[in-house]
Amino acid sequence: MLYLIGLGLGDAKDITVKGLEVVRRCSRVYLEAYTSVLSVGKEALEEFYGRKLILADREEVEQEADNILKDADISDVAFLVVGDPFGATTHSDLVLRAAKLGIPYRVIHNASILNAVGCCGLQLYKFGETVSIVFWTDTWRPESFFDKVKKNRRNGMHTLCLLDIKVKEQSLENLIKGKKVYEPPRYMSVSQAAQQLLEIVQNHRLQGEEPAITEETLCVGLARVGAEDQKIAAGTLQQMCTVDLGGPLHSLIITGGNLHPLETEMLSLFSIPENSSESQCIDGP
């Protein structure tokens, strides 16, 4: 049996009791380590689970999935994913390969950022399409996600922006040389995402468009959702550009306007003081 097990969002103890039982009895346990990360490292998980974990990077999962599935028809193999196993679309592929090989599978769900963002008080059913914001480079500055944000906002829907994670990336030079030397991991912060967004807003304005999103659009920055030191800050897009929410992972919500009074009241728990020259961190419960 292949078990896809969500680890939730905080630390080692956010696994479910059911998930932990399965992890402890499986013959091999993989940890997917490229679509998301926990605030604690592999060693902390290994200690709490009482099991050695095999790190599965993107190459492994996409190119050597058969290794992961080996003998899963006669023994139990666990594939651990931060958040929920189906938060990242890439894991459907593993399920399909298992199905083709006649290997049964089970999913043990957990919280993912897609539902845990509800903690800021915005109503989950009012979220539109989720978008991803990637790190811009000198030559690659994609803006296409912005159309989805605009569409959501025109429809009164909030947009959850998942922020880029660069883990085990090679520099162009190393890639060309075929050197398996990896850059240090990078995680996009709320302020970096807000700055890129603001640049897009300004580009659209230069082109004569009245942008659906402006400097004044109400946004919510979230950091380390589900962890003890989670932080949430509600303020304008302009304010998000300078907010410092601390370590990764960060997410950004662009509200859809027309908030329900309960939403407004909840966000007020996290609002950035209006006159703060440098926006401060808000301690989220």
Place this chain on the structure above:
Amino acid sequence: MLYLIGLGLGDAKDITVKGLEVVRRCSRVYLEAYTSVLSVGKEALEEFYGRKLILADREEVEQEADNILKDADISDVAFLVVGDPFGATTHSDLVLRAAKLGIPYRVIHNASILNAVGCCGLQLYKFGETVSIVFWTDTWRPESFFDKVKKNRRNGMHTLCLLDIKVKEQSLENLIKGKKVYEPPRYMSVSQAAQQLLEIVQNHRLQGEEPAITEETLCVGLARVGAEDQKIAAGTLQQMCTVDLGGPLHSLIITGGNLHPLETEMLSLFSIPENSSESQCIDGP
């Protein structure tokens, strides 16, 4: 401290390790029992948690929230919610009351139906606004949610339809007489929801509209997501009208069209045989 703890979707063991530790040390533990239910009853939870649970119905939570929050400033109180605490908007209210009383709170997240539906293979980021379908009565047949379904579909987005739960409802007669006698709980099935939907489609057609949804629109029915006996069936809206997915809780997805090849391939794992006169249950992993 007030702890809002998600129980996940399956049975007693779907609580997180962190959540279980908190439940076991809190001075009072409430179980919210009206927005969703687990496949196991209160007694099974009490046995596994090793704690007595206080059932909190809608009246209690909405009208007597102060009882729940009593002494939460000097002791720990847990409020357990099936799925994730913020899956239902009603729980923001409890958080706001706590905040007003100066009671700190923490959220322990878990899977909710909003993210666990990813198990059918439809990509979560492509879901639009979530809707609720309620039981029609002779005099109350709301159709307004259908506009949201149409809008989602026009935008290529899937729609998750949460299906009605009637727990602790009074008959009109008992309500008028002020008798606290409650009707047996009712849970809307996928086939009931599909039948109501089809009636709306036909109404729209009678009014000369070309409906965005037809009998042939691809839908996915899900039952008891996260439980051992979870079932998923993919087929047309017409097929959903006769599908029998067993006991509650059920959810229905109306796809947005334009599926990604991975989505199509995943759904094929659950497709209803084309020529089945009575649609059969598909065993979901």
